[in-house]
Amino acid sequence: MKFRFTDEQRMLQEGAERFLSEHSPIEVARQAAMLPGGVDLALWARITEELGWQAIPVAESHGGLGLGLVELVVLLEATGACLSPTPFYATALSALALGTVSESDGQQHLLKSIAEGTIVAFAHTAAQPEWGPSGVAVSAMPSGDRWCLNGSARFVMCGAVAEYLLVAALFEDQKIMLFSVPSTHDGLSVSHRIALDQTRSMADLYLQDVVVDGAALLAVDWAEALANVLDIARIMVAAEQVGCAQRALDMTVDYVAERVQFGRTIASFQAVKHKAADMMLKVESARSLLYYAACTADSWMRGTERRGVLREAAAMVASSAGDTAFFVAGTGIQLHGGVGITEEYDIQLYFKRARALEAYLGRPDESREVIAAALLDTSEAGIHAA
Amino acid sequence: MKFRFTDEQRMLQEGAERFLSEHSPIEVARQAAMLPGGVDLALWARITEELGWQAIPVAESHGGLGLGLVELVVLLEATGACLSPTPFYATALSALALGTVSESDGQQHLLKSIAEGTIVAFAHTAAQPEWGPSGVAVSAMPSGDRWCLNGSARFVMCGAVAEYLLVAALFEDQKIMLFSVPSTHDGLSVSHRIALDQTRSMADLYLQDVVVDGAALLAVDWAEALANVLDIARIMVAAEQVGCAQRALDMTVDYVAERVQFGRTIASFQAVKHKAADMMLKVESARSLLYYAACTADSWMRGTERRGVLREAAAMVASSAGDTAFFVAGTGIQLHGGVGITEEYDIQLYFKRARALEAYLGRPDESREVIAAALLDTSEAGIHAA
Amino acid sequence: MLLEFSQEDERFRDEVATWLTEHLIGQFADIRGRGGPGDEHHFVRERKAWERCLAEGGWTCLGWPEQWGGRSATIEQQVIFNEEYARAGGPGRLGHIGETLTGPTLLAFGSDDQKRRFLPGIRSGQAFWCQGYSEPSAGSDLSNIKTRAVWDAETALWRFYGQKVWTSLAHASDFIFVLARTDPKEKGHRGLSFFLLPLAQEGIDIRPIKQLTGTAEFNEVFFDGAACGADDMVGAPGDGWRVAMGLLDFERGVSTLGQQMLFQVELDEIICIARANGTARQPAVRQRIAEAHIGLRTLRYNSLRMLSGGEDGSLSREAVIYKLAWSNWHRNLGKLAMDVLGPDAELVEAGPYELNRLQSLFLFTRADTIYGGTNQIQRNLIAERALGMPREPRGDAAKE
């Protein structure tokens, strides 16, 4: 039992923090918001070439590093802290999704491309009525030996800068399938959206009679796998939330140490100190659940942990990290006082990010309901037996 | 528009506070907890003889004063602040319940008795599955021209010291009826219960083949009236909660002004001041809703306000006052520090009372669900039109 | 206890409602519901025209004495006017600082000459005011003011040097009242004086402050030699703190009920969306909507108690709770709006950053718990003024 990073993981973390503090200061995020697609492709190129993060979640057999969720979480905490405008989350999630489908030429090609730096975005839902498999709003119709796709997939991270899109689609209103579609494909329109969190790259996809080869079909009966991928995604989002919250806490502690009112630095007022203490308690708590969830996801991917345990871990950290980031960034604005709501100060960017991530893939109370159902509605106390 | 007490109401309040501070200090509540039935009958005798509070909710035609909920609320705030061990709430509620039934000899007799100081307790539910009409667990069976009652009615305020009990009973699993039963009646067993809040008088009633005359039947088809009486009861409970919370706040502010740590009165620490500020905000907010609800209940009793508006007012103040009293008394213990959890200090008595009242007649979240249903589930926005 | 208004008051209500219905048309139809908090920068020209129209109808400065063009209106009438104004969708008032702050200050502390020179412009909707209190290092700690007013004997004028900040409506105003240090040897509350300055002069620079919403409602106001005359000081030199604090007492809360009607419109919109998109069936959302409803009604009855005066059973010294209560309620409403809107709340309708009303509500309400006294300052005030708890020790940090 060593619930701490290995030396390699610590080096990965330190390297990421060093790189990002040099190459991804907050100005980079602010500037990327002005770029088409909202992504800093130069920064991404540098990451892929110098650091090779894109290869982390790709199996060694496909040209990747074959590392796990703990390593991804280490990096996503660091990118989350910088609001780093790269497609790292998007491509890593796509790689993990591709890891769940059977070997095929198409799958191999995509994984290899990802390991080489190609951007592949994951497009799974229109988020109506919800973020899970039942929210899929693209239909797949067979058309000879080809498939015809129609519908929409929304809130696609980095969709507008992706070369390929992984699109979940519904066949005969029942089965979920997974397709790969090049972003330039006929009938596919990818529309970059400005988000309330301006520093986040988001796109909507509209598919009108998008006809693809049979080889584009990567998986059938993919509903359960999609649910699993989304649980992994929730853990990845939580890592960004923990990074975001930690930075918001740090910048707030720094600010209140400088700000003087009533002849005292406001950091000396209990009202300020106690809020900061609550912020830290929440951040560290979310972080503990995050590392547990990452370990659990790795065990699940190795086949040594049950699917229910992954689901529980993802729901726990989604609930905790979602509430935490929103509380911490919101309190951060409050403790900044007047300047906290100005465009000039950075804390508002973290607040917007915290809000965006809290709502992404399900709200914290929805995650708690997942836990409650497992504890209260099963015939056996499902979670606890784990 | 004068949302403040009339001169008469203010005099009533001042008189009550003067009387209670002299005759109902906290020691009286502590001592009453040791008495059989948990009520200070000498104090009650003094109140009935010198102040005549028991006559307030009884119509003038029945020998009472015919005053309304605002006056009751004024007095219940005062008794709530002293945890005064009297059957004032119980008899006032019985009088109001009797006010909803048609004139009959039995009804007139009971109202007249109440106005003269007789204790009549209201026994309406076994609180399973809930506090409303569906929780009634006494059945009424006709037996010639008499009625036979069986079952239980629990959590009856001051039941063990009552001369008469008003018992709600279910006829043919559908209709709710109201009976009066003398406490000494054959087959009726009244058992005083020690409550977690030791200063509160509570009894369970068990009825085994309690055969009463037809005259004991005071009302049939009484379900809707019972719901209305319970809404009135919630407003009365809220008055006790506001009184309890105000006193808990006052004693906490007094304590922290005296207690010195780190060379300062702890009242000078922001962590303490800000908690006290939150306590006051909540108390005043609950009080505002309380006076609104009392005015609404009076309008409803005069027939100038709709039943739905009464229900909304009761649910609003039950939610607010319930949360408030629990928060304020709990925070009061916290700000007392170590002595707060000793039997010797009084704040723990207020905490127990706050808990008892919060759960009585429904939890705050259940009250909020009443509001939500009215706002969200009706075809028209029911509440808002009010 | 009486919640209903008198028949006379209800007749007054009809009169107000009728006038507003008849006048919020034509050129003014477009500005219905515009220009409130979060929207202050819009339709300034049109809203100034509307102020003049209001003034002609006799609907500005209701509470002022008749001598100065007011109606000496009762609290009830002022409440009713504010309620009906909000109900009719009256645009955000540009004249309210002059009407509710400058006016009462001059009536209480001003010279006859000052009243004659400044009150009519406010009453007629011709002269607009903004307030110059906060500074970068005097936010929560207002007494730490550094803006200097220096007597220039040569020109016989006071000259101003320094900076004010968070000045709402400065870009739309004609005058500013300024709290400035006239005695550089004094610190804290002492040595401050209260001045009335025209904004359109040399030595004043107004710069908008861009907010997290992308819009700019607040301003910085820089003074570098701007001037006013000796007769533009209210009270005597060194009286500034007393005048400024007196001014804070003038806010009698008559506008709170109007504010609450705007809140009700927002809550109704959220409820409407929740019913339409099914979030109304989610238990957590239901609890929060119920809480919002209860909270808004609480604000209403708090206000009515406060306005009903200081006798027992009413809020009076406790009036200090209002700011803390409404701002936190409103901030929570902003969050609720986002959660009810669902995923679409995350996307902006149009570039560069065109927020819809509820998105703007969500972001802008983060300011509610900060400006006009932060949550922290409000809790200090409640603890000290209403509960009589001791003040926080002041520090003596040199660093500013």
Place this chain on the structure above:
Amino acid sequence: MLLEFSQEDERFRDEVATWLTEHLIGQFADIRGRGGPGDEHHFVRERKAWERCLAEGGWTCLGWPEQWGGRSATIEQQVIFNEEYARAGGPGRLGHIGETLTGPTLLAFGSDDQKRRFLPGIRSGQAFWCQGYSEPSAGSDLSNIKTRAVWDAETALWRFYGQKVWTSLAHASDFIFVLARTDPKEKGHRGLSFFLLPLAQEGIDIRPIKQLTGTAEFNEVFFDGAACGADDMVGAPGDGWRVAMGLLDFERGVSTLGQQMLFQVELDEIICIARANGTARQPAVRQRIAEAHIGLRTLRYNSLRMLSGGEDGSLSREAVIYKLAWSNWHRNLGKLAMDVLGPDAELVEAGPYELNRLQSLFLFTRADTIYGGTNQIQRNLIAERALGMPREPRGDAAKE
């Protein structure tokens, strides 16, 4: 990152579990699960016998060096012992103050003579200790200690005058360690010394403090001439504060996982009741049960990080969050228990005031956020120690 324990550790776990199963029988079957917080006053005699049984099995003082009868056990082994002890229903430890506080203090600061005199009794389950820190005017502000130790040259003894309070287990203990002022001219941290006193002597009066639960687990300890020898002072005169603060650092958190297993038993009971009585279908209860579950798991992973040492990715200086986290979690659990129990929670089973386990949980957990440092003090500590924020200015009120 590795969450699993090693095979060797798992073998150790089996050994502990087997021993406990084989020994928590017969006379000890009745005290399974008894004597924890809220139940400290029960079965004292039986629990002392159990301590001797544990000691004979070699299960006391695992972390002590072998020289003093310990096993020099690793953190993992200590964690495992505590987990298995809790899982087996081991009764509340009467020896834990001696084992985890007195022992490590003597090992770090004590003389060889003191070690020889006191450690064996602790190790063998024969000598029980309680701690004499808090006083009526030294609660949160521990340095304000007024108990005096006066050197009596005639008898060559230190004599004690004053009062300690909140002394848990004093009535069941043989010894008390006392922080007392030896230099009456000094104030605050200075002039304090640390002593070891037998309780069974003239001049010591132990009075139980009755709590809101009707039971009494804490005591007041009055000193009026009680004595100890010169060789019963730990460290030098005036070293008391340093020794006492060092002692606070010995709590390495190995017992936290055992504590959490007791919490899990409580939560499981609540879940079981909720499923049985239908409250498990209420949305608000569901959210709270889920929160409790998540919160308890959070405590677990916080502890594991803390115990895994100081490298990156782990909690270390941040360990100060644990008290704030568990106490508030537990207090919330007490409230949840009551709401799940429903109306019956309000009634006591038997007179005079016999609480069931969950009622006792509800009331007693109000103390959790107070003793051992209030929520307020914990937040100060986190802000100052972990976040490096400035200390609160000390006052100089004469009044005490």
